[in-house]
Amino acid sequence: MSSHTQAPIPHFIRNIIEADLASGKHTDIVTRFPPEPNGYLHIGHAKSICLNFGLALDYQGHCNLRFDDTNPEKESEEYARAIQEDVQWLGFQWHGEVRWASDYFEQLYGFAVELIKQGKAYVDDLSAEEMREYRGTLTHPGKPSPYRERSVAENLDLFQRMRAGEFVDGAKVLRAKIDMASGNINLRDPAIYRIRRAHHIRTGDVWCIYPMYDYTHCISDALECITHSLCTLEFEDHRPLYDWVLDQLAVPSHPRQIEFSRLELRYTITSKRKLLQLVTEQHVSGWDDPRMPTIIGMRRRGYTPQGIREFTRRIGISKSENVVDMAVLEGCIREDLEARAARVMAVVKPLKVTISNFVAGESQSREAGFHPEHPEFGSRMVPFSKEIWIEVDDFTENPPAGWQRLTPGGEVRLRYSYVMRCDEVVKDVAGNVIELRCSIDQDTLGKNPAGRKVKGVIHWLSAEHALPAEIRLYDRLFTVPEPDSDKTRDFCEFINPASLTVVQGWVEPAVRDAAPETHYQFERLGYFCTDRHEHQSGGKLTFNRTVTLKDSWTKDQG
Ligand code: ATP
Ligand code: MG
Numbered sequence: 001m002s003s004h005t006q007a008p009i010p011h012f013i014r015n016i017i018e019a020d021l022a023s024g025k026h027t028d029i030v031t032r033f034p035p036e037p038n039g040y041l042h043i044g045h046a047k048s049i050c051l052n053f054g055l056a057l058d059y060q061g062h063c064n065l066r067f068d069d070t071n072p073e074k075e076s077e078e079y080a081r082a083i084q085e086d087v088q089w090l091g092f093q094w095h096g097e098v099r100w101a102s103d104y105f106e107q108l109y110g111f112a113v114e115l116i117k118q119g120k121a122y123v124d125d126l127s128a129e130e131m132r133e134y135r136g137t138l139t140h141p142g143k144p145s146p147y148r149e150r151s152v153a154e155n156l157d158l159f160q161r162m163r164a165g166e167f168v169d170g171a172k173v174l175r176a177k178i179d180m181a182s183g184n185i186n187l188r189d190p191a192i193y194r195i196r197r198a199h200h201i202r203t204g205d206v207w208c209i210y211p212m213y214d215y216t217h218c219i220s221d222a223l224e225c226i227t228h229s230l231c232t233l234e235f236e237d238h239r240p241l242y243d244w245v246l247d248q249l250a251v252p253s254h255p256r257q258i259e260f261s262r263l264e265l266r267y268t269i270t271s272k273r274k275l276l277q278l279v280t281e282q283h284v285s286g287w288d289d290p291r292m293p294t295i296i297g298m299r300r301r302g303y304t305p306q307g308i309r310e311f312t313r314r315i316g317i318s319k320s321e322n323v324v325d326m327a328v329l330e331g332c333i334r335e336d337l338e339a340r341a342a343r344v345m346a347v348v349k350p351l352k353v354t355i356s357n358f359v360a361g362e363s364q365s366r367e368a369g370f371h372p373e374h375p376e377f378g379s380r381m382v383p384f385s386k387e388i389w390i391e392v393d394d395f396t397e398n399p400p401a402g403w404q405r406l407t408p409g410g411e412v413r414l415r416y417s418y419v420m421r422c423d424e425v426v427k428d429v430a431g432n433v434i435e436l437r438c439s440i441d442q443d444t445l446g447k448n449p450a451g452r453k454v455k456g457v458i459h460w461l462s463a464e465h466a467l468p469a470e471i472r473l474y475d476r477l478f479t480v481p482e483p484d485s486d487k488t489r490d491f492c493e494f495i496n497p498a499s500l501t502v503v504q505g506w507v508e509p510a511v512r513d514a515a516p517e518t519h520y521q522f523e524r525l526g527y528f529c530t531d532r533h534e535h536q537s538g539g540k541l542t543f544n545r546t547v548t549l550k551d552s553w554t555k556d557q558g
Contacts, residue, residue, distance in 0.1 A: 012318065013055070013258055016256075028062075033048060033053065037067050038074040038079060043263065043265055044264075046090060047262075064095055064224055065083075065084065066098075070213055101220050114248075123154075128170065167195055170194070176244070193215075217229075218246050218255075222255060223252065233319060242257050243257075291477040291499050301544050302529025346525060346528070350392070350505065351433065351436065353437075368416040383462045390458055412457065420441075421439050425437075473503065516537070518530045527546040
């Protein structure tokens with residue numbers, strides 16, 4: 001399986017790996033992707049997935065999928081299942097079985113006992129609030145808890161009783177005994193176990209104490225002999241703790257933690273907590289709403305794994321800010337669909353046109369290829385008839401300068417068909433245009449009209465043959481580039497009210513039997529994808545607009 005359509009772009013993590021392979025420090029690269037099953041994955045996770053799995057592929061190593069399931073209240077089987085599906089959909093396969101941090105609970109407990117025996121961990125009775133007070137600040141050192149000097153024997157006894165369920169939730173914690181005066185607050189005796197009576201998705205009610213993330217993560221990495229433990233920059237200050245824990249214990253390996261910057265995508269949000277808020281407050285229809293930056297949402301919208309992977313390749317890996325405009329992602333999707341999607345015609349805002357000089361049997365249909373550069377896509381007939389639909393926006397009585405589409409008395413080419421002239425405009429009592437009466441030049445099928453130039457080409461559909469379709473026009477979910485940057489306002493205030501428009505449009509009969517998740521280019525309108533869940537092949541046709549043909553946010557729509 002190849003992870004990249006294009007050559008990888010060098011970056012500092014690749015340099016480290018290459019140096020480690022060259023020096024013989026490692027002969028095989030082992031990475032891991034460690035999601036917490038507390039939500040669906042988003043585009044930021046795609047960056048991490050492509051990095052970890054991509055490196056393993058490129059250096060013939062392997063990559064584990066390990067769930068960091070240490071927060072039982074927030075985690076679910078549904079999320080864990082969806083995460084596996086997302087990783088595979090992106091085109092990756094983990095090494096061996098799925099791993100769970102909970103697989104190591106017994107070993108993690110054993111290592112904690114080991115730390116206690118070495119005098120490097122103690123049971124603390126301070127409340128959470130007291131612990132915060134004692135911890136100090138960036139400018140003030142912390143002070144030791146009155147329980148810090150408990151004897152090894154007492155700590156062993158108390159820790160065992162914590163596990164046995166003798167104390168209420170929050171009554172005690174186990175803390176690493178490191179340095180209350182450290183300049184790094186993470187080293188001021190961090191909690192490594194807490195009491196929490198919560199049902200765990202894997203271990204059920206077996207445990208009432210759960211290990212903390214920082215303690216669990218490094219040991220899990222070490223047990224799996226991960227060589228390079230890649231994480232986002234906010235864990236940089238946790239690295240001394242990662243190394244401290246592993247330095248104290250007889251673990252099989254000591255992985256190297258390397259941090260890179262997280263992806264921030266403008267006009268959307270990359271935080272599971274906030275995405276969950278969008279779902280629970282019903283601003284969107286669910287985690288897979290096509291406006292969501294979740295992998296499952298992007299999939300439903302019609303984004304392709306190849307396009308997403310190319311995006312993560314282009315944005316690169318570094319330690320500097322990685323704020324990327326949505327247009328970059330949309331550009332990658334567009335480029336990928338360009339060669340992948342068959343081209344057909346659809347009309348989203350229909351205006352009826354009657355062809356006055358249509359002659360049955362004489363006015364002909366034409367064959368059209370599904371892709372100009374890919375004859376292997378095949379072709380279909382584009383039927384013509386006395387009544388056709390064109391796009392409301394392709395006609396105006398008051399053309400601006402440079403207008404090449406239809407006007408009263410003007411001519412346009414109907415794509416794959418005749419040149420047509422508008423002879424009469426029919427209006428309702430309110431003055432709205434409700435129909436056009438037009439005539440075709442019978443001598444223009446597949447050739448230029450004699451003696452004049454017709455520049456404009458518009459798409460259209462034979463009303464008699466067109467199939468009705470529900471077409472969902474998606475736009476960006478937020479109206480501002482950084483919806484969550486203003487801490488005084490709820491990001492939901494910046495939701496784009498026009499992010500979803502549902503229209504009843506028309507499509508070519510050629511798409512009647514399209515399976516769910518089939519990509520099309522609707523000529524001049526954009527890329528569309530049949531909905532994964534609601535589209536019925538041969539029945540109710542439902543399309544999601546994946547992306548427009550041009551970037552309408554930075555350029556004028558042409
Ligand atoms: P969130 O803040 O959305 O909850 P998280 O970091 O808590 O994300 P995890 O499930 O712990 O979510 O993430 C799994 C992996 O994905 C981690 O290694 C994390 O660093 C990485 N990751 C998460 N968000 C991003 C992002 N925006 N860019 C790059 N990597 C990310
Ligand atoms: Mg996390």
